[in-house]
Amino acid sequence: MSDLDAYRTQARAWLAANLTPKDPSKVLRAAHGASPEQLAADRALQKVVYEAGYLGIALPAEYGGQGLTKQHQRIWNEESARYAVPAPGGIASHVTLGIVMPTILAHASEQQKRAWVPKMLSGDELWVQLLSEPGAGSDLAGLLTRATLDGESWVLNGTKVWSSGAMSADFGVCLARTDWDAPKHKGLTWFKVPLADDRVTVRPIREINGSAEFCEEFLDDVVVGPEMVIGEVNEGWAITNTMLAVERGAGAAQSGATPAPSDRRLAPDLVALAERRGTSGDPAVRQLIARAHINDFMQAQLTRRLGEAMVAGSVQPVVASFIKLGLGIVQPQRAAAAMEIAGRGGVAWALDDDPGSTASVNFLNGRIMSIAGGSNQIQRNIVSERILGLPREPSPDGDKPFRDVLRDARSWGKKT
Ligand SMILES: Cc1cc2nc3c(=O)[nH]c(=O)nc-3n(C[C@H](O)[C@H](O)[C@H](O)COP(=O)(O)OP(=O)(O)OC[C@H]3O[C@@H](n4cnc5c(N)ncnc54)[C@H](O)[C@@H]3O)c2cc1C
Numbered sequence: 001m002s003d004l005d006a007y008r009t010q011a012r013a014w015l016a017a018n019l020t021p022k023d024p025s026k027v028l029r030a031a032h033g034a035s036p037e038q039l040a041a042d043r044a045l046q047k048v049v050y051e052a053g054y055l056g057i058a059l060p061a062e063y064g065g066q067g068l069t070k071q072h073q074r075i076w077n078e079e080s081a082r083y084a085v086p087a088p089g090g091i092a093s094h095v096t097l098g099i100v101m102p103t104i105l106a107h108a109s110e111q112q113k114r115a116w117v118p119k120m121l122s123g124d125e126l127w128v129q130l131l132s133e134p135g136a137g138s139d140l141a142g143l144l145t146r147a148t149l150d151g152e153s154w155v156l157n158g159t160k161v162w163s164s165g166a167m168s169a170d171f172g173v174c175l176a177r178t179d180w181d182a183p184k185h186k187g188l189t190w191f192k193v194p195l196a197d198d199r200v201t202v203r204p205i206r207e208i209n210g211s212a213e214f215c216e217e218f219l220d221d222v223v224v225g226p227e228m229v230i231g232e233v234n235e236g237w238a239i240t241n242t243m244l245a246v247e248r249g250a251g252a253a254q255s256g257a258t259p260a261p262s263d264r265r266l267a268p269d270l271v272a273l274a275e276r277r278g279t280s281g282d283p284a285v286r287q288l289i290a291r292a293h294i295n296d297f298m299q300a301q302l303t304r305r306l307g308e309a310m311v312a313g314s315v316q317p318v319v320a321s322f323i324k325l326g327l328g329i330v331q332p333q334r335a336a337a338a339m340e341i342a343g344r345g346g347v348a349w350a351l352d353d354d355p356g357s358t359a360s361v362n363f364l365n366g367r368i369m370s371i372a373g374g375s376n377q378i379q380r381n382i383v384s385e386r387i388l389g390l391p392r393e394p395s396p397d398g399d400k401p402f403r404d405v406l407r408d409a410r411s412w413g414k415k416t
Contacts, residue, residue, distance in 0.1 A: 007072055011079045014052060019083040034089055039168055042088035046123030049086060055097075056121040058255070063105070064118025070311075073255055091213055092126040092165025100127040100173055102251045103243040107190075107231045116192075129243070130160040130174040130193065130217060137162075138378050140175075141184040141237065142397075142405070145219065147176035147191060154178075154191065154229070156222040164372070166215035167204045169195055173243075174219070179234050180403040187402060188236035192228040193219070209364040242317070247373040249323030253307025267292040270334075273341050273359060288337040295330045302326055318386050325379040328370035335359075335366025 034042065049055055050064075058073040059065025066072075087093035101120050105113060119125040136143040145158025156176055163172065172193045179187030195202055199222045204212035231239045245251075265271075270289045274280040303323050309315040339346045342359035349356025370376045384390040397405040 004071055004075060007068075008075045008079060011054065011076050014054070015079055015083050018048065018052070019080075019085065021082055022084050034168055039088055042086050042093075043123040045086035046088055046093070050122045054080075056117070059105075059117070059121075063113055064121045070255065086123070088123050089126050089165050089168025092128055092168045093123075095129060095165055096120050096125070096127045096169075098251055099129065099243060099247045102246045102255075103173070103239060104230070106242050107239045112227075112230070125171060126165070126169040127171045127173060127192075128163050128166045128169040128195075129247075130163050130166075130172040131240070132162045133159055134161055138375060140240065141188065143175060143177060143188070145174065145176045146180075147178050147189060149178075150223070152226050153223050154226075156191065156193065156219045156224065158219050159216065160219070161216040162205075162214045163217060164213055166195060166202050166217060167212070171195060172217070173230065175236055175240060177402065178236075181401045182234060183399050184397065184402045184405060185237045187234050188240070189233045190230035190236045190239050191224055192230060193222060193224060197222055199223075207364075209361050244374060245317035245320045247324075248320035248379070249303055249306075249327070250310060250317040250320035253303045253320065253323060254310050254317075255307075266290075267296060267334075269358075270338060270341055273338060277341070277343060277345060279341065279343075285341050288341055292334050292337050295334065299323075299326050299330055318382065321374075321379040321382040321387070324369070324373060325376055325383065328376040328379065331369045332366040335363045339363045 046055070053066050054076055056063065056065030057068050057076055058070050059067070061067045097120060101117060104116060104120075108116065116125065120127065130145075131140055131143075133143050133145060143158075145156065145160065147154045147156045149155075156174065158176065160172070160174065166172065172195055174191045174193045175188055176191060177187055178189040181187070193200065195217070199220045201218040201220070202215050203217070205214045205216060206212050207214065267289050270292055271280065274282075274285050274289065279285045303326075306315065306319050306323060310317055310319070338359040345356055346359040346363070349360075374382075381393060385392050397408075400408075
């Protein structure tokens, strides 16, 4: 038996003995804020997985990893896909391991990586992204949160919003303006901010799907030391580009997290839904399931091929915008198909019928990928400008000192 076959056998046995199988009818369910007890239990279970050596499989030992290969990671992904792998804080866990950790590995100092990454892997530290602000989403570089030097420390003030999982998290990676005289993309810096700090107010936002996955945060004179600066001061935009490419699919694609297309089952959640309604023999329902399966298959192929090309260095991580745009188009369609399959059951269900609400909640969640991490329109702009080399969108404020952009904005619409 080869090393990889032996690893698969060992992982399969460990999973069967330690984790419970996933419920396929709940594939896209909403993320809900976890209770403190649930969060503690999930963290404890993540530590069990970590200590068994199944988190950070392909990361170097000095960062708390196992030093194995991407093939080992892929085997674990394939084997664990059928299990409920612990994710403390739900989305917070995904953001920590799937978005923040790869960015930290790419840009933080050696000392920071050795100190922070093992705690992310073990579940001791959950991190979230503090990027968007009430006035800065698509135009992220227009953000207003400020960090001012006071001796060696930095003092942060501002408002962040839509921070997924912040109510369960320990830290946020926060993008703040550190130079108001530089053009808007050039005076930004990344900081690690403790969310339990008395001067940080974290307020959950209630959503249309009944969940409260996001938060808004108010930073009032939050003081952090120089050891909390990630990367170079005023050079935060390059880190932002890395983080957004990772979020848009470069991270998962390069780590081999996408299961091989041959392993993908026929849209399992939609099949389960049709079987529940007794309509799996209906030709119209079968068409919807087939279309969803084809889209799933195409998306997996796209992700896999772009991931391989990124690993080979033949394309830049910015091509992740194709992955993100694909998901942003396909997922709303898939969510609408589930509503059609669910029929009347998609709009009314008994209160104690938990799976009954799945199609409807997923329908509301179906828009997530068309907005989060940059909207479909922004991905189209990126594809056209940065991948195809088409003319850039006019940007009257791109080269001005940011202070002047704000001053000019105040006089918009006034007659001179
Ligand atoms: C599920 C989810 C999770 C999120 N998680 C986080 C998080 O953890 N941390 C965080 O900081 N943020 C998070 N966000 C926020 C997200 O990054 C922003 O919602 C997104 O970037 C869009 O910004 P906005 O909401 O301000 O919309 P706006 O920027 O106001 O855009 C409004 C509309 O205008 C369009 N538009 C804007 N500019 C252009 C342009 N130049 N060309 C064409 N169309 C344009 C947009 O496409 C959109 O349709 C999350 C959002 C969602 C939905």
